[in-house]
Amino acid sequence: MTVIDVHAHVTAPAELGNYRAGLLASRGGHTRSPLKVSDERIEGSLKAHLTEMTHHQIDLQLISPRPYTVMHWAKPEKIVRWYTEETNNLIARECQLHPNTFKGVCTLPQAPGVSPKFWVDELERCVKDLGFVGVQINPDPAEMGDDSTPAMGDEYWYPLYEKMVELNVPGLVHSAGCQSERLIFHLHFINEESIAIMSLLDSDVFEIFPSLKLVISHGGGAIPYQIGRFMAQWESHDERFDHALRKLYFDTCLYTKRSMELLLDTVGVDRCMFGTEVPGAGSHAHPDTGLPMDDLVPLIKSIDWLTDEDRYKIFEGNARSLYSLGAPVGAMA
Amino acid sequence: MTVIDVHAHVTAPAELGNYRAGLLASRGGHTRSPLKVSDERIEGSLKAHLTEMTHHQIDLQLISPRPYTVMHWAKPEKIVRWYTEETNNLIARECQLHPNTFKGVCTLPQAPGVSPKFWVDELERCVKDLGFVGVQINPDPAEMGDDSTPAMGDEYWYPLYEKMVELNVPGLVHSAGCQSERLIFHLHFINEESIAIMSLLDSDVFEIFPSLKLVISHGGGAIPYQIGRFMAQWESHDERFDHALRKLYFDTCLYTKRSMELLLDTVGVDRCMFGTEVPGAGSHAHPDTGLPMDDLVPLIKSIDWLTDEDRYKIFEGNARSLYSLGAPVGAMA
Numbered sequence: 001m002t003v004i005d006v007h008a009h010v011t012a013p014a015e016l017g018n019y020r021a022g023l024l025a026s027r028g029g030h031t032r033s034p035l036k037v038s039d040e041r042i043e044g045s046l047k048a049h050l051t052e053m054t055h056h057q058i059d060l061q062l063i064s065p066r067p068y069t070v071m072h073w074a075k076p077e078k079i080v081r082w083y084t085e086e087t088n089n090l091i092a093r094e095c096q097l098h099p100n101t102f103k104g105v106c107t108l109p110q111a112p113g114v115s116p117k118f119w120v121d122e123l124e125r126c127v128k129d130l131g132f133v134g135v136q137i138n139p140d141p142a143e144m145g146d147d148s149t150p151a152m153g154d155e156y157w158y159p160l161y162e163k164m165v166e167l168n169v170p171g172l173v174h175s176a177g178c179q180s181e182r183l184i185f186h187l188h189f190i191n192e193e194s195i196a197i198m199s200l201l202d203s204d205v206f207e208i209f210p211s212l213k214l215v216i217s218h219g220g221g222a223i224p225y226q227i228g229r230f231m232a233q234w235e236s237h238d239e240r241f242d243h244a245l246r247k248l249y250f251d252t253c254l255y256t257k258r259s260m261e262l263l264l265d266t267v268g269v270d271r272c273m274f275g276t277e278v279p280g281a282g283s284h285a286h287p288d289t290g291l292p293m294d295d296l297v298p299l300i301k302s303i304d305w306l307t308d309e310d311r312y313k314i315f316e317g318n319a320r321s322l323y324s325l326g327a328p329v330g331a332m333a
Numbered sequence: 334m335t336v337i338d339v340h341a342h343v344t345a346p347a348e349l350g351n352y353r354a355g356l357l358a359s360r361g362g363h364t365r366s367p368l369k370v371s372d373e374r375i376e377g378s379l380k381a382h383l384t385e386m387t388h389h390q391i392d393l394q395l396i397s398p399r400p401y402t403v404m405h406w407a408k409p410e411k412i413v414r415w416y417t418e419e420t421n422n423l424i425a426r427e428c429q430l431h432p433n434t435f436k437g438v439c440t441l442p443q444a445p446g447v448s449p450k451f452w453v454d455e456l457e458r459c460v461k462d463l464g465f466v467g468v469q470i471n472p473d474p475a476e477m478g479d480d481s482t483p484a485m486g487d488e489y490w491y492p493l494y495e496k497m498v499e500l501n502v503p504g505l506v507h508s509a510g511c512q513s514e515r516l517i518f519h520l521h522f523i524n525e526e527s528i529a530i531m532s533l534l535d536s537d538v539f540e541i542f543p544s545l546k547l548v549i550s551h552g553g554g555a556i557p558y559q560i561g562r563f564m565a566q567w568e569s570h571d572e573r574f575d576h577a578l579r580k581l582y583f584d585t586c587l588y589t590k591r592s593m594e595l596l597l598d599t600v601g602v603d604r605c606m607f608g609t610e611v612p613g614a615g616s617h618a619h620p621d622t623g624l625p626m627d628d629l630v631p632l633i634k635s636i637d638w639l640t641d642e643d644r645y646k647i648f649e650g651n652a653r654s655l656y657s658l659g660a661p662v663g664a665m666a
Contacts, residue, residue, distance in 0.1 A: 145478050151515035182484035183528045186566055190555050191524040195516045218562065222523050222555030225595065228588025229551065232617040232626045233519055240620050255561025258598060262558065262591050284565040287573050293565045 001312060003297060004319040005053075006134075007172060007217060007251040007275030008061035010091050013037050013045040020069065020083055028079040035086040042093060050101070052279045057297045061278075062323065063091055064105035064136040068177045068185050072110040072141035081109040084122060092130040103325060104132035105172060108160075112142040112149050116160035123160075127167045133323045135164065137171045137214075139196045143179045145188065152196045153203025161209045170213035170249070170322050186281060193221030198230070201244045202237075213322055215273065219254040220245075224266040242266070249322065251275025252300065252314065255282045255293040261303055269310045273319045274300070334645060336630060337652040338386075339467075340505060340550060340584040340608030341394035343424050346370050346378040353402065353416055361412040368419040375426060383434070385612045390630045394611075395656065396424055397438035397469040401510045401518050405443045405474035414442040417455060425463040436658060437465035438505060441493075445475040445482050449493035456493075460500045466656045468497065470504045470547075472529045476512045478521065485529045486536025494542045503546035503582070503655050519614060526554030531563070534577045535570075546655055548606065552587040553578075557599040575599070582655065584608025585633065585647065588615045588626040594636055602643045606652045607633070 015037040053061065065087045074080050088106045095102045106126035108119040126132040137160070142148040150156045152173070164171055173196050178188035193216050206212065223230065227242060234241035250267055253275045254260050264272055274296065276282065282294030300306070300314060319325065348370040386394065398420045407413050421439045428435045439459035441452040459465040470493070475481040483489045485506070497504055506529045511521035526549050539545065556563065560575060567574035583600055586608045587593050597605055607629065609615065615627030633639070633647060652658065 147514050180480055182480060183531060186562060187527055187531050187555075190559055190562075191527060194520055194524060194555065198516060198520050218559065222520075222527065222558065225555065225558035225592050226523055226551065226587070228592060228626055229519060229523075229586075229614055231620070232588055232615045235617055242620075253562075254559070255565055256599075258595050259558050259561060262595055265591060266589075281562055282565045284568055287564070287575075293561055 001316055002059045003057055003315045004274060004325070005058045005061040005276050005278065006215060006273045006319050006323070007253050007277055008063050009066045009277065009280060010063045010087075010094060011045055011049040011279065012066070012090055013041040015041065016087065016090055017069070019086060020071065023079040023083055024071070024074060028076055028082065032082055035090060037090070039093070039097065042090070042097065046094065046098070049279055050098075052283070053101070056276065056278050056292070056295050058276065058278060060101060060103065060325070062103050062105045062134055063094065064134070064172060064174070065091070065107045067136070067138070067174050067189070070107050070138065070176045072138055072176060073112060073143050073179065077109070077111040077114060080111045084109040088122070088126050088130065088132070092132070095131065103323070104130060105134040105136050106132045107136050107138070110138050110141040116157060120159055120163040123163055123167065123169070127169055132169070133325060134169050135171045137173050138176045139173060139192050140175045140188075143175075143177045145178070145180060145191065151199030153199035153205055158208070161205065161212050164213070165209050165211050168324060170215055172215045172217060172251075174217040189218060190221045193217055194223050197221065197223045197245070197248065200248065201241070206247045213249065215249040215251060215322075217251055217253060217275070219252065219259065219263045220248070220250045220267065224250075224263050227266055246271055249273060249318070252296060253277050253282070255296075257299055257302065260299060264303070264306070264314075269306070269313055270318060272314055273322070274315050334649055335392045336390055336648045337607060337658070338391045338394040338609050338611065339548060339606045339652050339656070340586050340610055341396050342399045342610065342613060343396045343420070343427060344378055344382040344612065345399070345423055346374040348374065349420065349423055350402070352419060353404065356412040356416055357404070357407060361409055361415065365415055368423060370423070372426070372430065375423070375430065379427065379431070382612055383431075385616070386434070389609065389611050389625070389628050391609065391611060393434060393436065393658070395436050395438045395467055396427065397467070397505060397507070398424070398440045400469070400471070400507050400522070403440050403471065403509045405471055405509060406445060406476050406512070410442070410444040410447060413444045417442040421455070421459050421463065421465070425465070428464065436656070437463060438467040438469050439465045440469050440471070443471050443474040449490060453492055453496040456496055456500065456502070460502055465502070466658060467502050468504045470506050471509045472506060472525050473508045473521075476508075476510045478511070478513060478524065484532030486532035486538055491541070494538065494545050497546070498542050498544050501657060503548055505548045505550060505584075507550040522551060523554045526550055527556050530554065530556045530578070530581060533581065534574070539580045546582065548582040548584060548655075550584055550586060550608070552585065552592065552596045553581070553583045553600065557583075557596050560599055579604055582606060582651070585629060586610050586615070588629075590632055590635065593632060597636070597639070597647075602639070602646055603651060605647055606655070607648050
């Protein structure tokens with residue numbers, strides 16, 4: 001079995017952060033220059049990342065930008081675009097250097113207030129020219145949790161959904177930073193996922209785009225846990241809430257067994273894909289065991305009510321059906 | 334055993350909503366007049382509520398204002414105060430009419446930007462003059478989820494905490510309406526609870542106010558489900574996140590068994606108190622069984638790993654320790 005991790009972020013050399021800082025300082029006042037970084041520097045930055053993947057028995061990762069760095073809120077818009085393109089290019093280089101280990105998931109130049117019509121060219125470039133297999137969608141590009149961008153059930157998003165369907169690429173719903181002083185971005189992720197789910201399920205999106213594929217990060221925010229509340233509040237809809245929820249896909253980025261079981265049991269094994277963020281939020285020792293909290297292969301294997309077929313679906317099968325990943329490594333042509 | 338429901342909201346006759354609409358229309362331009370409503374009208378509005386309590390085996394409810402109606406955001410501030418006082422007075426009348434069935438939990442005139450120093454007089458009035466046993470705290474009085482009011486770990490809230498400790502009354506953390514078009518108030522509740530928990534645990538509040546009692550609504554928003562994420566991100570703190578979480582209390586307003594089990598197991602039976610919102614968000618039929626989703630006594634009784642002592646704590650004991658409820662009904666003097 002190939003263990004496929006659908007939720008991982010790029011580990012980049014310091015040059016990328018420096019490039020970002022330069023753009024924010026100059027506001028794009030200089031001529032655009034590309035990110036300059038050697039293959040050696042990239043390989044150096046990946047060393048610990050690759051070791052951690054091996055320790056965690058992960059064979060293949062779909063890597064996207066580190067969400068908190070994407071700076072969709074920055075002005076002028078052109079620096080959002082420049083940074084987006086350079087980040088995607090860096091991911092493409094890591095995928096070229098490690099073609100059996102990484103596949104690319106792009107970010108888009110989601111400047112708040114700009115229609116997706118004007119960003120989908122970057123999705124097309126990443127899929128057609130760079131071989132990317134997915135897109136990371138930021139539901140709150142202003143990072144304020146405010147109304148400056150409509151929630152994901154709104155028509156505003158249709159041009160993106162249209163292009164995703166045309167190119168047959170899934171989207172990972174994952175917010176970015178958080179400018180509010182009331183919460184950190186780690187929690188903002190969770191809140192935005194809940195908002196995205198409820199908005200999508202209360203919309204016509206899946207009627208208009210029946211083949212749209214959306215993966216909600218971090219086991220779906222609060223919704224699988226709070227499902228009873230929303231089942232009770234769903235009487236005006238034709239479809240039951242718990243059934244509607246299965247229009248979406250979910251990653252397994254939850255770091256405790258009881259929560260993992262709740263997710264798998266609530267939305268169904270066929271809607272869940274192995275995701276870890278390794279190395280990322282969960283890369284810390286559990287205070288009881290001293291073991292890394294994001295070591296999720298053993299955690300999922302320890303759930304005794306899963307069948308071997310269930311485990312295959314979670315670790316590999318569902319991701320292979322959803323994403324265009326080609327044949328398994330080592331498979332006959 | 335007396336089943337005590339710590340999370341319920343007042344069922345009010347239409348006169349209260351009409352009074353509210355009048356204030357919003359006149360902006361307080363007329364002389365203040367009290368809410369006029371007869372005992373008969375109040376009893377009439379309570380009929381279905383009391384029947385539902387009986388069907389759900391609930392003996393005693395702590396009733397607070399319906400959160401989505403509290404209009405803390407309204408201008409001028411004086412109408413917030415007028416409406417707050419009249420709502421609390423109505424609750425007091427229901428408690429007087431049914432002293433063995435209802436105890437009061439007040440709202441405060443939390444106009445955004447006004448220091449709690451200027452609202453705690455209403456807490457004092459409700460506890461000392463009206464016999465209330467708790468306070469409902471709205472962490473987002475502007476209903477925008479923005480930075481206009483600091484999160485609950487901030488010093489801004491200290492005058493409230495000081496008064497709560499002085500009067501020995503617990504607070505139910507429960508946001509109100511939601512003005513954002515991206516989400517409905519039912520989800521805004523959940524997101525605000527998560528923000529409140531994380532802000533409180535990342536603050537000095539429980540060092541400064543060690544006897545402060547805070548109950549987080551709806552089983553703690555997203556946090557018990559997402560606990561692994563926050564345990565991993567808590568290394569800079571002296572205390573483990575899962576231990577810190579036990580400084581708070583939680584109600585059981587979750588309407589599925591797996592979520593209820595996750596809550597009880599994650600935060601501990603001693604931190605959980607029976608809460609239903611009956612009649613409220615969960616008062617709808619489960620699509621499989623046709624039974625009301627908020628009928629939580631049988632749900633909790635069906636959790637086979639709970640001991641009789643655990644069940645006593647959840648249904649009665651913990652609430653009796655936390656709130657000043659007097660002796661059990663029928664107990665010897």
